[in-house]
Amino acid sequence: MLIGYMRVSKADGSQTTDLQRDALLEAGVDQAQLYEDQASGKREDRPGLAACLKALREGDTLMVWKLDRLGRNLRHLINTVHDLTARGVGLKVLTGQGAAIDTTSAAGKLVFGIFAALAEFERELISERTVAGLASARARGRKGGRPFKMTAAKLRLAMASMGQPETKVGDLCAEMNITRQTLYRHVSPKGELRPDGLKLLTRI
Numbered sequence: 001m002l003i004g005y006m007r008v009s010k011a012d013g014s015q016t017t018d019l020q021r022d023a024l025l026e027a028g029v030d031q032a033q034l035y036e037d038q039a040s041g042k043r044e045d046r047p048g049l050a051a052c053l054k055a056l057r058e059g060d061t062l063m064v065w066k067l068d069r070l071g072r073n074l075r076h077l078i079n080t081v082h083d084l085t086a087r088g089v090g091l092k093v094l095t096g097q098g099a100a101i102d103t104t105s106a107a108g109k110l111v112f113g114i115f116a117a118l119a120e121f122e123r124e125l126i127s128e129r130t131v132a133g134l135a136s137a138r139a140r141g142r143k144g145g146r147p148f149k150m151t152a153a154k155l156r157l158a159m160a161s162m163g164q165p166e167t168k169v170g171d172l173c174a175e176m177n178i179t180r181q182t183l184y185r186h187v188s189p190k191g192e193l194r195p196d197g198l199k200l201l202t203r204i
Contacts, residue, residue: 001061002027002028002033003033003061003063004021004029004035005049005063005064005070006020006024006035006037006048006064007036007038007048008036008038009040015038027092027094029063035049035051035052037049045198045202053084058089061089061104062084062090062091063091063093063094064091064092065093065094068096084103085103090102090103091103130172131167133175150178150185150186150197154176155186158191159187159191161191162183
């Protein structure tokens, strides 16, 4: 079964899903199998998307007009598609820069694999820069001053660093001038977002 998902960022009527709806219907999605949201792509707590993902069954294909309709955060996109693949659900993007993605085909899987590899590469680069920065700070005898509250930039750095075997939590907290309590309130030991972290990012 083909299931379509649509999204516009504003709920004030200035944006509509008409173009997305027409494209999805033309691609073979039944009107009754369309889900939509009026929310920023940075938000992961979208009710329409949640209902759409819940409705998908093994052998189904999720179709979106453009990849950014599913989300603007690469990490979230990668995790979502990995979850779909594990459930035996495909993803097909109709147009835009992600139009080559069709995880129901061998070529499409290859393209998405490249996206995933680039995301992992970016994560490793951030982690390497973090470790280098911590080492440099230690060499200068930096001990860190009064802890400041978590910011979006610090949160992204923490997400990339946590879970990496070479990352020492104490050093990471000192580099970012936050307490361990603040760190773990926003991210898990594996670098996954916790409720406070999600709230911080969705306020941006």
